[in-house]
Amino acid sequence: MDFELNEEQKMFQKAVREFAEKEIRPIARETDATEQFPWATIRKMAAMGMMGLPVPEEYGGAGSDYVSYAIAVEEISRVCGSTGITVAAHTSLACMPFVYFGTEEQKRKYLTPLASGEKLGAFGLTEPNAGSDASAIQTTAILKGDEWVINGQKVFITSGSIADVIIVAARTDPAAGSRGISNLIVEKTSPGFRAGRNEEKMGLRGSVTSQLFFEDCRVPKENILGKPGEGLKQFLITLDGGRISIGAMALGLAQAAFENAVAYSKQRVQFGQPIANFQAIQWMIADMATEIDAARLLVYRAAWLKDKGVRFTKEAAMAKLYASEVAERAAFKSLQIHGGYGYTKDYDVERIYRDQRLCTIGEGTSEIQRLVIARQVLGL
Numbered sequence: 001m002d003f004e005l006n007e008e009q010k011m012f013q014k015a016v017r018e019f020a021e022k023e024i025r026p027i028a029r030e031t032d033a034t035e036q037f038p039w040a041t042i043r044k045m046a047a048m049g050m051m052g053l054p055v056p057e058e059y060g061g062a063g064s065d066y067v068s069y070a071i072a073v074e075e076i077s078r079v080c081g082s083t084g085i086t087v088a089a090h091t092s093l094a095c096m097p098f099v100y101f102g103t104e105e106q107k108r109k110y111l112t113p114l115a116s117g118e119k120l121g122a123f124g125l126t127e128p129n130a131g132s133d134a135s136a137i138q139t140t141a142i143l144k145g146d147e148w149v150i151n152g153q154k155v156f157i158t159s160g161s162i163a164d165v166i167i168v169a170a171r172t173d174p175a176a177g178s179r180g181i182s183n184l185i186v187e188k189t190s191p192g193f194r195a196g197r198n199e200e201k202m203g204l205r206g207s208v209t210s211q212l213f214f215e216d217c218r219v220p221k222e223n224i225l226g227k228p229g230e231g232l233k234q235f236l237i238t239l240d241g242g243r244i245s246i247g248a249m250a251l252g253l254a255q256a257a258f259e260n261a262v263a264y265s266k267q268r269v270q271f272g273q274p275i276a277n278f279q280a281i282q283w284m285i286a287d288m289a290t291e292i293d294a295a296r297l298l299v300y301r302a303a304w305l306k307d308k309g310v311r312f313t314k315e316a317a318m319a320k321l322y323a324s325e326v327a328e329r330a331a332f333k334s335l336q337i338h339g340g341y342g343y344t345k346d347y348d349v350e351r352i353y354r355d356q357r358l359c360t361i362g363e364g365t366s367e368i369q370r371l372v373i374a375r376q377v378l379g380l
Contacts, residue, residue: 003297005067012068019048022069028080031206032351033150037162038083046117046363051087054093057109059107060116066241066303070248073300077252078290081355084252085362086231088245090114094121096239097183102228110165110185122163124154124186124212125235131370134169135178135232137202139214141170143221148172148184150217151191160210161195164188168214169235172228181231185223187266192217196336203354240313241306242363243320247299250320250359252328253352254295257327257334258288260349275337284333292330314376324359331356 005013023044031038038098045051053069056267057059061132069091075229077084100109113119130136139152150170160166166186173180196211262285265276275281305312331353335342342349374380 005071007066009068009071012076013071016050016072017078019045020075020079020363024076024083025079028083028206029345029348029351031082032355033205035200035205035347037208038080038086040121041083042086042117045087045126048361049117051090051117052095052115053091055091055111055115059099060112060114060118061095066258066306067300070244070299070303073245073248074252074255076295077249078256079252080206081249081253081352082204084249085204085246085358086159088242088249090121092245093123093238093243094163094165094167096241097225097234098122100237101183101230101234103222105222106185106225114165119164120159120162122157122159122166123235123238124157124160124166124168126156127153128155129342132365134235135181136171137171137181139168139170141168141172141182141184143172146221147218148178148221148223148374150184150186150214150219152214153196154212154214155211156199157212160212161198162210166212167201167225168212168281169231170214172224172231176229178232179229182228183225183231183234184219185225186214186217189217190217201358202349203357206268218260231362239363240316241249243316243369244299244302244306244312245325246359247295247302247316247319250323250356251292251295251299253356253359254288254292254323254327254330255353257330257349257356258285258292259341260347260352261285261330261337264347264349268339281337284337288330288333291326295319295326298322298360314373317369317372317376318365320359320364321373324356325366327356327359344358 052061053064054066057063095114097128106111116120127137141148141150163220164339168186171180172182173281192215194213199209265281266274268275302312302319335353338349
């Protein structure tokens with residue numbers, strides 16, 4: 001067993017970290033405070049090939065392995081959760097469905113500009129009454145002549161209002177239940193499509209989270225991924241990969257909380273000595289270090305299994321579940337170590353505390369991850 005990254009992965013990790021420190025960290029606090037989407041940063045990452053890392057080179061991507069992609073999301077999220085989730089959603093949820101299920105024509109038309117970063121993508125699944133129960137979506141798409149006519153609403157869609165291309169889950173055969181769901185490709189210029197409000201969020205305020213509306217929205221007949229009725233299977237496969245990226249995002253936020261706690265504990269003096277000398281602080285630091293190390297192994301293992309081409313549903317759920325809950329505990333402990341200062345916006349741990357909270361909710365709550373894991377273990 002080899003627990004080391006290979007030399008190429010180490011070099012890539014170093015390059016992404018240097019970019020994140022130079023280009024993202026200096027504006028991370030402002031990005032959060034102003035809720036301004038970091039377009040300039042996204043364009044710089046696109047120029048470096050970081051908006052389609054696991055996408056084959058022939059379709060505008062970097063052709064990297066999934067472990068490297070997880071490393072990139074981790075390193076970016078370590079300095080800015082908003083940028084991290086933008087990259088994760090664009091890559092895992094918007095690009096990869098085209099890789100898995102798209103026709104050659106769809107890949108050339110949509111995947112290539114998405115993977116190169118020329119365009120931004122989104123994945124429209126969640127609805128007001130369909131969250132954890134994704135099969136309960138009510139958005140419909142009826143084939144009329146040579147067009148699909150879509151009607152419905154989506155909520156909590158990352159980059160929804162600013163995306164150029166959105167993959168939308170809809171019922172194409174309402175009588176067929178979960179077997180009547182398909183995924184359709186909608187461009188932002190499609191007639192009948194409009195974006196609603198962008199949500200005012202607790203954290204990840206530099207990412208855009210939107211409501212989307214489809215009112216007799218028309219898209220060409222060929223804008224369907226795979227065959228009609230394959231949508232549920234498609235987005236379950238897509239979410240398996242997406243959970244690795246959310247686990248990596250949580251890992252980066254946990255690492256940031258840990259590094260802030262270690263640095264602060266060494267320079268904060270109370271009772272005549274640095275608080276790092278006190279056992280109570282040392283134990284919190286030790287717990288954080290141990291749990292983050294374990295989370296990293298789970299995330300990297302899930303990515304490694306995906307690279308090997310074997311099933312990784314259980315491992316992805318484990319990685320996402322554990323890493324997101326580790327991030328929550330690490331952020332709590334880090335803020336506690338900072339005391340009153342940690343509760344102010346003068347220290348990054350306040351932002352980290354808010355940003356990590358989504359990780360146990362987005363792309364499947366912790367409760368859903370436990371359900372997935374249990375079903376895999378029990379063979380249900």
